[in-house]
Amino acid sequence: MTGRPLPRCADEELGFGTVITDHMLKIEWNVERGWNHPMILPSGPVGLHPFAHVFHYAVECYEGMKAYVDNNGSVRLFRPEMNMQRFRVSAKRMSLPDFDGEQLLKCIETLVDIDKDWIPKQRGYSMYLRPVIFSTTPWLGLTQCAEAMILVLCCPVGPYFKSGFVPIKLSVDSKYIRAWPGGTGNVKSGGNYGPTVISQAAATANGASQSLFVYDKHEYVTEAGTMNIFFLIRNEQGVKQLITPSLKDGTILPGVTRQSVIELSQQWNECETVEKMIPFAEIKAAFERGDVLEIFGTGTAAVIQPINGIVYEGKEYKPVVPFDDSMLQVRLTNFLIGVQYGDIDHPWSHVVPPSTTWSKPM
Structure with missing residues (x-):
């Protein structure tokens, strides 16, 4: 874990995807060995071979998730099992290696728990999670993936559109x-x-x-x-x-x-x-x-x-x-936000457990 936390800014100054948290999740894969042990590391550059397929043939896919803090201080995710399933479908379409979605979600939960102090407390703000998988296969020939990597990055975010909830x-x-x-x-x-x-x-x-x-x-x-x-x-x-x-x-x-x-x-x-x-x-x-x-x-x-x-x-x-507030979209928004922040008890809201021993193979 990092001993030198990254600088932070006020919630109101947050854009979308401009600030990274202290830690990231990294998992490497090789066609001969399979998935390596997950590692949570200080956020920083990742060294790749210049021939890596991701650079030349865009062999990659990603996900988008958010973590929220409820009124009791618990951290919540919104329907994360759907993200894991879609992530696997995307990886298959891009000829990237399959993985265990439940195990990856456990790793993501640990990362989120470690960096939970980065989650903004204001409504409309959250911590965006970006899982990404890409081919690091180190040759120019366009072949099946032989090496790959999963990264999960976190960033505190404000509203996606600067105007907020404005048409x-x-x-x-x-x-x-x-x-x-x-x-x-x-x-x-x-x-x-x-x-x-x-x-x-x-x-x-x-x-x-x-x-x-x-x-x-x-x-x-x-x-x-x-x-x-x-x-x-x-x-x-x-x-x-x-x-x-x-x-x-x-x-x-x-x-x-x-x-x-x-x-x-x-x-x-x-x-x-x-x-x-x-x-x-x-x-x-x-x-x-x-x-x-x-x-x-x-x-x-x-x-x-x-x-x-x-x-x-x-x-x-x-x-x-x-x-106005009577519109269907406004009522849908209020309901979804209520679920995301834990105001509405609903099975779509997934509480992140405190981190435990987690360093197991995928």
């Missing part, structure tokens, strides 16, 4: 495609996100905060920047529906918050909950009828992000319901 605007991007059937849109790989920076810049120039990605001649809606997206609409028959893009064609990341919103919407039964392919023309027609009631994005970083406008071909379309 943002999206700009439809029909030029740059985030994902397509048969690709990697349904796994959390860095290669899905790096190429979207140019689209993000275009959205900003268009007066928006994020891009709304579409693909195919039908302009099927996929994701909003780094978020899953939901529309609360009235369909042509006047039935209220909460709709979100389906996972079936492999273009959508199966978000933990996304799944939680779907389950809550089904339980509350205030509207139909529908997962389907959504041509943007369908959303545009609903706007023109005055039947788009709410729009919001979901994700670990932002939780739920209100959206109050979509720019498409130079025209801005807005939902008809004024933003």
Whole structure:
């Protein structure tokens, strides 16, 4: 463990992913030996061979989780077993070695417990956890992974969007495609996100905060920047529906918050909950009828992000319901935050136990 703690800043000065905590988890793998013993080390640079596959072929994937402190001082994670399952699915798609998700979660719990003093106490703040697995295979030939590494990094964070829980605007991007059937849109790989920076810049120039990605001649809606997206609409028959893009064609990341919103919407039964392919023309027609009631994005970083406008071909379309506390998205947000911080007793909230003996092979 480090004897020289890293400098800290006030919670209000925290951005997203700009400050790292004192420690990180590191686990190495070799095709002949399997997984080595996990190590918790002082946070710092990791030496890699310059031929490592991660540098040349983007053979990597990652996860995003958050740790929260409740009113009793206990540390909580939100549905971490879903993150571990998705992490394994992503690793398989990227031809990276499998691992025991339960054992990795125990290692992450130990890391979080060691660095728990870094978790901000204010609501809206948390400690973001970034597990990442990548190929360190030290040759240029593109082959099956022979060496790999898992790192888990922690950083105290404030709101993902500087505006906080304030509605943002999206700009439809029909030029740059985030994902397509048969690709990697349904796994959390860095290669899905790096190429979207140019689209993000275009959205900003268009007066928006994020891009709304579409693909195919039908302009099927996929994701909003780094978020899953939901529309609360009235369909042509006047039935209220909460709709979100389906996972079936492999273009959508199966978000933990996304799944939680779907389950809550089904339980509350205030509207139909529908997962389907959504041509943007369908959303545009609903706007023109005055039947788009709410729009919001979901994700670990932002939780739920209100959206109050979509720019498409130079025209801005807005939902008809004024933003207030009675909205479905606000009530969903309050419930999810209540679970995350332990105010609401719910099986989705996972209490991190105090660290114990943990240095076992994966």
